[in-house]
Amino acid sequence: MSTTFTLDTSTSRAHPVPEPVRRLTVPAIAKRKGAEPVVMLTAYTARMAQLLDPHCDLLLVGDSLGQVIYGLDTTVKVTLEMMIAHGAAVVRGSYRSVVVIDLPFGTYEESPEAAYRTAARVLRETGAAAVKLEGGAVMAPTIRFLVDRGIPVMAHVGLTPQAVNALGGYGARGRSEAERAKILSDAQAVAAAGCFAMVVEGVVEGLAIDITRSVPCVTIGIGAAAECDGQVLVVDDMLGMFDRVPRFVKRFDDLASRISAAAADYAGRVRTRQFPTEAQLYR
Ligand SMILES: Nc1nc(=O)c2c([nH]1)NC[C@@H]1CN(c3ccc(C(=O)N[C@@H](CCC(=O)O)C(=O)O)cc3)CN21
Ligand SMILES: CC(C)C(=O)C(=O)O
Numbered sequence: 056m057s058t059t060f061t062l063d064t065s066t067s068r069a070h071p072v073p074e075p076v077r078r079l080t081v082p083a084i085a086k087r088k089g090a091e092p093v094v095m096l097t098a099y100t101a102r103m104a105q106l107l108d109p110h111c112d113l114l115l116v117g118d119s120l121g122q123v124i125y126g127l128d129t130t131v132k133v134t135l136e137m138m139i140a141h142g143a144a145v146v147r148g149s150y151r152s153v154v155v156i157d158l159p160f161g162t163y164e165e166s167p168e169a170a171y172r173t174a175a176r177v178l179r180e181t182g183a184a185a186v187k188l189e190g191g192a193v194m195a196p197t198i199r200f201l202v203d204r205g206i207p208v209m210a211h212v213g214l215t216p217q218a219v220n221a222l223g224g225y226g227a228r229g230r231s232e233a234e235r236a237k238i239l240s241d242a243q244a245v246a247a248a249g250c251f252a253m254v255v256e257g258v259v260e261g262l263a264i265d266i267t268r269s270v271p272c273v274t275i276g277i278g279a280a281a282e283c284d285g286q287v288l289v290v291d292d293m294l295g296m297f298d299r300v301p302r303f304v305k306r307f308d309d310l311a312s313r314i315s316a317a318a319a320d321y322a323g324r325v326r327t328r329q330f331p332t333e334a335q336l337y338r
């Protein structure tokens with residue numbers, strides 16, 4: 056018995072393997088200033104990441120998981136272990152989007168060295184490409200320290216929820232001239248420190264526009280302005296999982312009522328022995 060092998064000369068490989076779909080990169084996102092708007096949503100689980108990934112440029116594993124997943128009242132109680140567990144799940148569930156992970160409260164503010172240790176652990180243990188941290192000028196040296204050592208940083212200015220105890224709530228920022236000037240100089244300071252992008256959250260529209268025009272990096276708005284270089288929302292908010300949401304949320308679906316209806320349907324069928332039926336049984 057003889058076997059004939061034919062070498063496929065149309066490719067350099069004798070055994071062609073499918074081209075892997077390349078993940079977007081941080082530099083590719085950074086180039087989007089003033090160009091095609093950057094699409095970001097939060098994700099906390101592998102399956103949700105799979106569903107969102109084809110539509111997004113960035114997936115943010117936000118510390119909003121404290122409220123959204125864990126039922127905490129603020130993000131102040133979120134731990135590094137939570138962020139790493141959910142961050143690794145989102146990386147496993149995505150293959151196109153750049154995954155960014157929030158550094159949780161208390162794990163980076165003390166010093167650039169502390170921030171580096173935390174950020175390095177996050178990237179090492181999750182496979183994500185970048186970290187996000189809250190704060191303005193005060194965090195600029197830390198951002199510079201991380202960026203110089205090869206860790207891409209997304210900044211977050213304006214309404215910074217980890218500072219809720221100091222801010223006294225989640226009201227929009229930048230209404231007074233002093234606050235407006237402070238937030239603008241914060242944005243300029245984190246940009247000068249080398250962040251590749253910044254979330255601008257909960258500020259008056261004119262300020263978000265001024266920030267977007269005056270910094271060289273991508274701005275990603277949430278409760279900010281359509282003129283930002285991109286937008287982000289908490290996925291459970293935009294899916295309609297919560298009854299009460301901030302003004303800046305647009306609900307693109309009403310999943311809470313659909314889940315309630317499905318659960319009620321199931322409960323009714325169990326109680327009347329209409330479930331399971333033949334299709335679900337082994338015979
Ligand atoms: N589900 C969820 N969505 C978010 O956007 C979000 C979180 N969780 N957790 C972390 C932070 C907290 N954020 C929040 C939380 C509440 C409001 C809020 O209630 N805003 C009110 C105004 C409140 C006031 O004036 O004091 C609003 O109507 O916009 C805003 C942002 C944004 N982030
Ligand atoms: C709202 C976004 C920007 C965030 O920081 C989060 O989800 O934690």
Ligand SMILES: [Mg+2]
Nearest residue numbers: 117118119157
């Ligand atoms: Mg956050």
